[in-house]
Amino acid sequence: MNEFGDESAERHVYPADELTGAEIISNWFRDKIFLGLSFKEYMKTLITPLNIAAGIVVMAGLFLIAVRFIFGLDQITEASNEQPWGLFLTWGLFSGVPFSGSGFVVGTGVYIFGVKRYQPIVKNAILLGFLGYLFAVIFLLIDLGRPWRIYYPMIISFGTASVMFLVAWHVALYLTVQLFEFSPSIFAWLNQKYLRKVAVSATLGLTIFGVMLSTLHQSALNAMFLLAPGKVHPLWYTSYLPWLAFISAIGAAMALMIVVSKLTTIYFRNRASPEYLASIDDVTIGLGKASSFVLFTYLGMRLISITHEGSWGYLNSPIGYWFLVEIGLFAIVPLMYYYGVLKKNVKLIQVTGVFTMIAIILNRFNLTLITFNYQLPNRELFFWKEALVVISVIIIEILIYRWIINRMPVLRDHPDFPNDGH
Amino acid sequence: MVKRRDLIKIGATVVAAGVLGAQNVLGSTDFEGNPERLGMLTDTTRCIGCRRCEAACNKANNLPAPKTSFEDTSVFEEERKPYVADVGSYTAVNRFEGEDGKPVYRKVQCMHCDEPACVTACPVAALTKSEAGPVVWDETICIGCRYCITACPFYVPAFEYSSAFDPKIQKCFMCNQRIKDGLVPACAEACPVEAIQFGKKKDLLKMAKLRIWGSPDKYIDHVYGETEAGGTGWMYISKLEFEKMGFPENIGTTSFPKLTKDFLSMVNLTLVSWPALLGGFYMASHKKPHGEHDEEPKEEIKHE
Numbered sequence: 215m216n217e218f219g220d221e222s223a224e225r226h227v228y229p230a231d232e233l234t235g236a237e238i239i240s241n242w243f244r245d246k247i248f249l250g251l252s253f254k255e256y257m258k259t260l261i262t263p264l265n266i267a268a269g270i271v272v273m274a275g276l277f278l279i280a281v282r283f284i285f286g287l288d289q290i291t292e293a294s295n296e297q298p299w300g301l302f303l304t305w306g307l308f309s310g311v312p313f314s315g316s317g318f319v320v321g322t323g324v325y326i327f328g329v330k331r332y333q334p335i336v337k338n339a340i341l342l343g344f345l346g347y348l349f350a351v352i353f354l355l356i357d358l359g360r361p362w363r364i365y366y367p368m369i370i371s372f373g374t375a376s377v378m379f380l381v382a383w384h385v386a387l388y389l390t391v392q393l394f395e396f397s398p399s400i401f402a403w404l405n406q407k408y409l410r411k412v413a414v415s416a417t418l419g420l421t422i423f424g425v426m427l428s429t430l431h432q433s434a435l436n437a438m439f440l441l442a443p444g445k446v447h448p449l450w451y452t453s454y455l456p457w458l459a460f461i462s463a464i465g466a467a468m469a470l471m472i473v474v475s476k477l478t479t480i481y482f483r484n485r486a487s488p489e490y491l492a493s494i495d496d497v498t499i500g501l502g503k504a505s506s507f508v509l510f511t512y513l514g515m516r517l518i519s520i521t522h523e524g525s526w527g528y529l530n531s532p533i534g535y536w537f538l539v540e541i542g543l544f545a546i547v548p549l550m551y552y553y554g555v556l557k558k559n560v561k562l563i564q565v566t567g568v569f570t571m572i573a574i575i576l577n578r579f580n581l582t583l584i585t586f587n588y589q590l591p592n593r594e595l596f597f598w599k600e601a602l603v604v605i606s607v608i609i610i611e612i613l614i615y616r617w618i619i620n621r622m623p624v625l626r627d628h629p630d631f632p633n634d635g636h
Numbered sequence: 637m638v639k640r641r642d643l644i645k646i647g648a649t650v651v652a653a654g655v656l657g658a659q660n661v662l663g664s665t666d667f668e669g670n671p672e673r674l675g676m677l678t679d680t681t682r683c684i685g686c687r688r689c690e691a692a693c694n695k696a697n698n699l700p701a702p703k704t705s706f707e708d709t710s711v712f713e714e715e716r717k718p719y720v721a722d723v724g725s726y727t728a729v730n731r732f733e734g735e736d737g738k739p740v741y742r743k744v745q746c747m748h749c750d751e752p753a754c755v756t757a758c759p760v761a762a763l764t765k766s767e768a769g770p771v772v773w774d775e776t777i778c779i780g781c782r783y784c785i786t787a788c789p790f791y792v793p794a795f796e797y798s799s800a801f802d803p804k805i806q807k808c809f810m811c812n813q814r815i816k817d818g819l820v821p822a823c824a825e826a827c828p829v830e831a832i833q834f835g836k837k838k839d840l841l842k843m844a845k846l847r848i849w850g851s852p853d854k855y856i857d858h859v860y861g862e863t864e865a866g867g868t869g870w871m872y873i874s875k876l877e878f879e880k881m882g883f884p885e886n887i888g889t890t891s892f893p894k895l896t897k898d899f900l901s902m903v904n905l906t907l908v909s910w911p912a913l914l915g916g917f918y919m920a921s922h923k924k925p926h927g928e929h930d931e932e933p934k935e936e937i938k939h940e
Contacts (some may be wrong), residue, residue: 288797295717295794298782325916328921359780359795359803363760371760371777377896378759378783380903418918426910430903437899441757441787444886456899 246403249620254367275606278599279356287359297587300359301600306353306607308435309578310346311385312459313571315467317343317392318421318428325421328631331500334493337399337624337636338478339471341615344392346384347612356603361458377438384431395420402628403621408425414636432463439581447585449528449537452519455581461512466574469504470500472567482619487626495560505570506551513544533585538634540580543573669750674769674815675869677844678743680881682831685709685741692826693727695743696811700724707739712845715793715882717744726808727823732881740874742881743823743832745808746771746792747861748869751891754784754793759885763805769837769869770810778805789865789887798910837869844873856922866891 233241248256284288291300320339323329333340354359367373367382394413401410433456439446440455452458475494478486482549520526528534547570554562583595627634691706693699702724704711713732723776727745734740740765748771754763755771762778765771780803785793796803811821819825824834833840840860848855860878861871879885 282800284800286796286798286800291797293795293797296783296791297784298795326918359782360778360781363777363779364695366777367759371762373757373759373761375756375893375896375900376759376761376783377899378757378781380900382759402661422911422914424729426907427913429910437896438757439782440899441753441783442789443895444789445786445882453898456902463760498654510902522755540870620745 246621268613271602272609272613274608275603275609276604278606282356282603289605290358290597292594292597292600294594296590297583297593297595299582301583301604302353302357304579304583304606307350308582309575310350310353312432312434312463312466312578314346314350314472314572315428315432315463316340316346317395317425317467318471318473319464319467321395321421322425325417326425331493332497334490335471335475335497336360337396338474339467340395341618341624342470342474343467344389344396345611345615347389347392349607350385351389352607353604356607362399371558376507377400377434381431381434381438384427384434388427388431391420391424391427394498395424398631399622399624399628400629404621405630407630410631410636414634426558428463429460433457433460435459439586442586444589445587446526446581447533447588448523448525449520449534449538450526450581450585452523454515454519454522456591458512458519459510461515461575462577465505465508465512465570468501468508469567469570469574472501472505472564472570475499475508476567478619478625481511482625485619485625490625498560498563499555499558502551502566503555505567506548506555509544509548509551509570513541513548516541516544533588536585540573540576543569547573555569649889653905664883669765669906670767670769671838673750673767673837673869674835675748675840675871676810676821677833677835677840678870678872679831679833679844679847680740680872680874681740681875682829683729683741683743684829684831685712685731685739686828687711687729688826688828689743689823689832690725690727692822693808694725696814696822697726699726712739726806729930732876734876740876740881742872742874742883745823745870746810747790747865748808748810749865749892750867750869750891751865752785753789753865753892756892756896757783757787766812768812768815770812770815771807771869772812773807775802775803777802787892789884789892791884837871838870841851842872848873863889865889866894 237581240434244250244252249259251259278290287293291302294300316339320332320336323332324336351364355364363370365386367379368386373379394416397413398410403409436459437456439451440453443451475497479491479494483491529537547566550566550569551563554560554566587593622629644667645778663846687706687709694702694706707744712729715730716728718882727743729741729840732740732742748769749767750765752763752765752771755761755765757763759781760777760779762774763771763784764774771793782795784805785791785795792807794806796806811819811823814821824832834844835843841859844859848857855873855875856877859871859877860883861868866889875880
């Protein structure tokens with residue numbers, strides 16, 4: 215994916231007094247935006263088969279989004295009054311947000327518990343968390359009937375008994391917190407030493423605030439479904455739903471970090487420092503160990519909660535068999551992690567990371583889409599246009615991630631601020 | 637390193653978040669309700685399936701003309717829901733087969749619950765249980781999130797998906813405006829056999845029970861809506877079991893705010909315990925590097 219050379223790492227020095235204003239601006243663009251290349255050279259590097267394919271899908275998705283905003287949601291979604299939430303929220307909000315817990319999980323480990331082992335991946339974890347939340351909000355904007363009123367729960371009218379009110383507040387606050395948490399990398403990129411210092415000084419407060427917000431809204435996402443006891447299938451409905459969501463979000467965040475860390479060592483090798491690349495094996499083993507513990511806890515809680523609700527009788531039904539697929543995955547992954555850590559098998563842990571991600575996405579899809587309204591006949595889960603929009607938004611997210619990694623010191627330290635931990 | 641201003645920051649955060657949490661908890665108190673609140677009673681043993689209530693509802697709410705006329709009984713061939721035609725209707729009458737083979741009709745519409753799931757769900761309080769009784773919706777603050785539709789156990793609210801600029805939530809509002817004008821809801825007024833009656837919920841409940849007591853052979857001994865979902869404003873009495881007329885079976889008697897109240901009451905606890913635990917851990921485990929003590933001697937312990 216990284217077709218750019220290493221030129222950007224070299225810093226161009228121009229004596230300021232010899233330059234005109236226009237030259238200063240063009241040099242700034244050359245340095246910061248075009249990776250040290252001229253505009254023409256930079257544009258040439260963008261034309262690759264993969265980029266062109268991505269561009270086509272993104273254009274198709276943007277076209278459908280435009281259609282939705284001009285002619286209404288029924289043009290691109292199932293538009294059901296039985297199942298009003300479709301793929302946009304199931305993917306973007308309910309499946310996406312657990313993985314975006316990466317920021318608070320790794321941030322807490324490094325900045326509060328002082329576990330230096332995870333220092334190399336902490337900036338990447340915060341960036342992934344921030345982008346995850348940003349795109350959750352973007353999916354929400356596409357799905358909301360009146361998206362221009364998205365700020366209403368904050369200022370205009372308070373539905374204080376609503377779990378969604380809580381989610382709205384917490385997602386908004388946490389998105390802001392994550393932007394601040396990531397800002398040292400942005401300020402390093404822009405050479406703003408003073409602002410960076412200010413941002414770094416707020417780290418502890420932001421991290422703790424982030425944990426508070428994450429605990430509540432990760433759990434609140436599932437707690438929204440507590441209000442639909444007749445619609446959520448009994449094998450999924452339990453009063454422990456919120457806490458299951460929180461625990462699995464920790465597992466999800468670690469799985470994402472295991473998988474993305476591996477991918478960065480393949481695709482962003484020349485944007486990463488040697489220290490970062492050298493640390494990934496050890497980081498993966500550490501995360502694998504923690505994941506094994508977290509997912510065993512999750513499995514135990516899940517099984518006890520089903521027993522508690524007395525729902526095992528539903529196993530002998532088609533949905534029951536489907537449930538066994540999900541719970542089977544959740545039973546295997548902590549064992550695989552455990553075995554991988556025992557044998558110091560980094561590859562196995564990385565493969566398990568992928569399986570964990572699948573298990574958690576399957577869980578959120580089951581809860582919010584696949585088995586929701588299980589009693590109704592002839593349910594349509596989603597419209598193909600929804601899937602196309604989701605895929606194109608995911609591609610946009612990946613492209614933005616790549617844009618940032620190529621420019622900001624995320625997988626490495628900025629030469630001006632070595633080893634300061636941010 | 638934690639400096640005093642960091643502590644102040646954390647403290648301010650806790651207070652701010654605590655206030656936010658407290659609002660949530662206070663918002664979900666038990667509903668006592670207005671004892672004089674209005675309601676409706678449908679007696680399915682009286683209904684003749686004439687669909688005049690549907691026609692009156694359509695006219696009173698300025699809804700679009702139906703595909704086929706309101707006198708057309710072929711619509712009974714399929715079970716309709718109130719939202720069949722998107723923006724088309726707030727109510728629908730469905731036909732079921734009674735035990736004696738004769739048709740039984742049930743009118744579907746918003747149940748106007750005493751403690752509605754939709755009201756609990758709404759993040760902007762656009763849906764409210766009005767003091768008079770109808771569950772009403774405020775178009776000026778609705779954000780179109782459709783959590784009300786997800787939450788409603790009766791599958792009542794509908795969303796105007798075809799509108800990009802002012803999509804409405806569609807459901808029966810118990811002719812709220814007519815009630816304010818001193819009129820009876822349109823369907824009750826139009827019913828030729830008094831199968832739909834309008835009044836105070838407490839009076840309707842007495843009337844329903846009196847009818848069951850007076851003709852035990854004609855009714856099953858249950859007023860649907862007396863306790864269902866914590867009590868509903870629209871009640872039904874019938875000879876045919878309610879499950880056989882498409883009423884949701886697993887509705888229970890728990891009111892909806894109770895389902896999320898436990899979770900919301902954890903909000904404050906979580907907001908207070910995390911900073912204490914994590915902040916405390918941080919303070920206990922992190923030593924200041926040498927030199928910083930000299931710069932900030934005031935941070936040492938003081939005895940007062």
